[in-house]
Amino acid sequence: MTAALSVEGLEVVFDRFRALKGVSLEVREGESYGLVGESGSGKSTLLRAITGLAPVSSGTITVNGKTLGKTRDKAFYREVQMVFQDPYGSLHPRQTVDRLLQEPLAIHGIADGEKRIERALDEVGLGNGFRFRYAHQLSGGQRQRVAIARALILEPSILLLDEPTSALDASVQAEVLNLLEEVRRRRKLTFLMVSHDLAIITHMCERLMVMQNGEAVETLTASQLIGHRVSQDYTRNLLRASEGFVRTA
Amino acid sequence: MSGNPDMQTKGALLEVDDLRVTFPTRTGVVQAVRGVSFSLGRERLGIVGESGSGKSQTGRAIMGLTPPQAEVSAKKLSFDGIDLLSVSSSQRRALRGNRIAMILQDPKYSLDPVMTIGRQIVETLRTHEKVGKAEARERALEMLRAVQIRDPARVFDLHPHEVSGGMGQRAMIAMMLIAGPELMIADEPTSALDVTVQLDVLNILDKLVAERGMGLIFISHDLRLVSSFCDRVVVMYAGKVVEQLKASELRDARHPYTRGLLNCMPRIGFERHPLPVLERKPEWAT
Amino acid sequence: MSAEVVQSRREWLLSERPASRMQARLGRAYVAWRRFSANRLAFIGLLIILALVVVAAFAGVLAPYSPTVGDLKNARLLAPGAAHWFGTDDLGRDIYSRIVYGSRWTLYVVILVAVIAAPIGLLVGTVAGYAGGWTDAILMRITDIFLAFPKLVLALAFVAALGPGIENAVLAIAITSWPPYARIARAETLTVRNSDYIKAVQLMGASPFRIVLRHIMPLCISSLIIRVTLDMAGIILTAAGLGFLGLGAQPPLPEWGAMIASGRRFILDQWWVAAAPGAAILIVSLGFNLLGDGLRDALDPRSGDQ
Numbered sequence: 087m088t089a090a091l092s093v094e095g096l097e098v099v100f101d102r103f104r105a106l107k108g109v110s111l112e113v114r115e116g117e118s119y120g121l122v123g124e125s126g127s128g129k130s131t132l133l134r135a136i137t138g139l140a141p142v143s144s145g146t147i148t149v150n151g152k153t154l155g156k157t158r159d160k161a162f163y164r165e166v167q168m169v170f171q172d173p174y175g176s177l178h179p180r181q182t183v184d185r186l187l188q189e190p191l192a193i194h195g196i197a198d199g200e201k202r203i204e205r206a207l208d209e210v211g212l213g214n215g216f217r218f219r220y221a222h223q224l225s226g227g228q229r230q231r232v233a234i235a236r237a238l239i240l241e242p243s244i245l246l247l248d249e250p251t252s253a254l255d256a257s258v259q260a261e262v263l264n265l266l267e268e269v270r271r272r273r274k275l276t277f278l279m280v281s282h283d284l285a286i287i288t289h290m291c292e293r294l295m296v297m298q299n300g301e302a303v304e305t306l307t308a309s310q311l312i313g314h315r316v317s318q319d320y321t322r323n324l325l326r327a328s329e330g331f332v333r334t335a
Numbered sequence: 336m337s338g339n340p341d342m343q344t345k346g347a348l349l350e351v352d353d354l355r356v357t358f359p360t361r362t363g364v365v366q367a368v369r370g371v372s373f374s375l376g377r378e379r380l381g382i383v384g385e386s387g388s389g390k391s392q393t394g395r396a397i398m399g400l401t402p403p404q405a406e407v408s409a410k411k412l413s414f415d416g417i418d419l420l421s422v423s424s425s426q427r428r429a430l431r432g433n434r435i436a437m438i439l440q441d442p443k444y445s446l447d448p449v450m451t452i453g454r455q456i457v458e459t460l461r462t463h464e465k466v467g468k469a470e471a472r473e474r475a476l477e478m479l480r481a482v483q484i485r486d487p488a489r490v491f492d493l494h495p496h497e498v499s500g501g502m503g504q505r506a507m508i509a510m511m512l513i514a515g516p517e518l519m520i521a522d523e524p525t526s527a528l529d530v531t532v533q534l535d536v537l538n539i540l541d542k543l544v545a546e547r548g549m550g551l552i553f554i555s556h557d558l559r560l561v562s563s564f565c566d567r568v569v570v571m572y573a574g575k576v577v578e579q580l581k582a583s584e585l586r587d588a589r590h591p592y593t594r595g596l597l598n599c600m601p602r603i604g605f606e607r608h609p610l611p612v613l614e615r616k617p618e619w620a621t
Numbered sequence: 622m623s624a625e626v627v628q629s630r631r632e633w634l635l636s637e638r639p640a641s642r643m644q645a646r647l648g649r650a651y652v653a654w655r656r657f658s659a660n661r662l663a664f665i666g667l668l669i670i671l672a673l674v675v676v677a678a679f680a681g682v683l684a685p686y687s688p689t690v691g692d693l694k695n696a697r698l699l700a701p702g703a704a705h706w707f708g709t710d711d712l713g714r715d716i717y718s719r720i721v722y723g724s725r726w727t728l729y730v731v732i733l734v735a736v737i738a739a740p741i742g743l744l745v746g747t748v749a750g751y752a753g754g755w756t757d758a759i760l761m762r763i764t765d766i767f768l769a770f771p772k773l774v775l776a777l778a779f780v781a782a783l784g785p786g787i788e789n790a791v792l793a794i795a796i797t798s799w800p801p802y803a804r805i806a807r808a809e810t811l812t813v814r815n816s817d818y819i820k821a822v823q824l825m826g827a828s829p830f831r832i833v834l835r836h837i838m839p840l841c842i843s844s845l846i847i848r849v850t851l852d853m854a855g856i857i858l859t860a861a862g863l864g865f866l867g868l869g870a871q872p873p874l875p876e877w878g879a880m881i882a883s884g885r886r887f888i889l890d891q892w893w894v895a896a897a898p899g900a901a902i903l904i905v906s907l908g909f910n911l912l913g914d915g916l917r918d919a920l921d922p923r924s925g926d927q
Contacts, residue, residue: 267608286601331564
């Protein structure tokens, strides 16, 4: 098995603040890999560095055997797509769903647009009734489905997910997580998913990395985490916190 | 003290009967809260619901913070025998902060950005009580210590943007508690915080409620968190209460909505693929 | 049209599930129109502007006399009356006819200025805002230089250099009025350039040119339309000012500003010569201002996400 995505000694510096301090990871083809951490841990920055939205000061990123340079070309964006956290901010307020989905096809000069749009909408469970709506006519869960459809329409092999459900209600979260699992299975996608919620990561991912202050704390398999077989106190703290409030008498 | 059922009957601190909040909009009237009833003693009550369930508007209506264009009505909305719907706005202001306090989700928006944290707490105290400057400062520092801020003298002189989210929320709690309120309404007080910080803040809140014998209304979308923290839980859906139950009996919840809500969250160590999905029935909303 | 048809058309327009691109676009326009027409003053403004357009289009039918040739022998400086509604000027020309024909020149100025200045401002502002860095600094300093001069003085300088005439006046006004538009477009761009939906388009692999043109400009256009409409009154006044100073329209063109200038000599005895075009400028300016205010309420992206 080859690595779909590997990151080696990645550093990101914003105005002298080191957001990522030499992080390395390797995501196998078809694997779902989780990044867990609290705010400021650098987990979202890692995703943004991969896509080129955050400045990389040193380290290498390799996608499907190709090491990335300073800029990303169009071919990269056909391999790697991203779903953002906030479904209210990631859809253009003045464009219909149709227009949103057409844009990536137009950029990449893909011809069978009509069919692809219909298929993408079907795949995320929206159907044609939603095609000509504006973002403000959609609920949060529907918006996130559109965002997923937009990410899938270029048929990438790697999907980066930045807290895709944290802005959604619990019941809607379940639907979106199910949808993501389904498209991953059907399209044999590789996931790199960021979340602050250990339960979501263990539900969605086979392996995960715990991050804190821009560094990797430890790398675990989901079953190690479920069995509490962790070596770092920080991870143990996170595990305890995820079990809810315990009254100390 | 937790889970004592007769707390709610004898000497209820807050009684809410058939509370309704309606908003006029361009396309007609929106009923955000449609006949909510509950009573609260000196206990921790959780109000749980998803977005649009009316849980926040219920808290705001009790606090008197409903936007002016909205209409609030109720058969009864009384706090310690005082009818909250008929009191004058000046009386209401006196109640607010003094006897009823509210914590909001994000401390960034509820603390004054240009005033130091210490001064905000001192001013809050001095609008509600006649105390000297030196004494007010002493009490503010003590309060900051009570919310487990390690270096209160330093935090006292900081502006809200200079502290972390967890620290800001603690400062907010300190400010709300300084006047010694009897009822505290906390609207998603920990949702903007990291999980570990979240538990610290809840611990502080829990201790203060127990020590001071306050009534607490904890509004949240997180059913599991609320049930681990509160004595009783009110579950809201589409502006109505669908179920009220003791937190310890949550597992025996009868309403399909409550059960669905509990069920649909992923849990560590429980492999379910796909996750059970909540089927919303139209009759729940009627 | 029966009430039922109207009702079903409204439902079609307000449908939450539009079935075609056209329906979605029309529905959106309808919502904006409803908001606009609920504002009575704005509606009056729109009527004034529509009236201006109609008068300009049918000037030949509406004007009873020639705008340029007067009856010097019998009709000099006549007071308003049945034959000459607004009286006549010193060359015996019917003022009413001149105002009717003058509306064409007013529209000509306003439309040309809008067509030249607004796109320049939009382009400079969005490019500066999106590119940032040096591009932004250079473009904005140029904008600042233009903004540092009083508009009329700068326009005067341009006309003096280019030579008097209405075309040059239009050019001068256009050159002096784009900087505020650039400022607005840049401010709007700065608020949206870091939003997730722009980042999402970047992650599609879109070129900066495409992002500015297709994703940022549409967001700036409504505030720009509002600003341009509100500026129309100022443009008319500047054009009139240039006309008044003799640097805009040249006689015998019936331009309103030039008409006031020539009426100035008799303002105490024959007040109507200057008052009639003055009133026309006042009404049209007011119309544009009211319209702009209404558009602000109807189009402003900040007031509800319609």
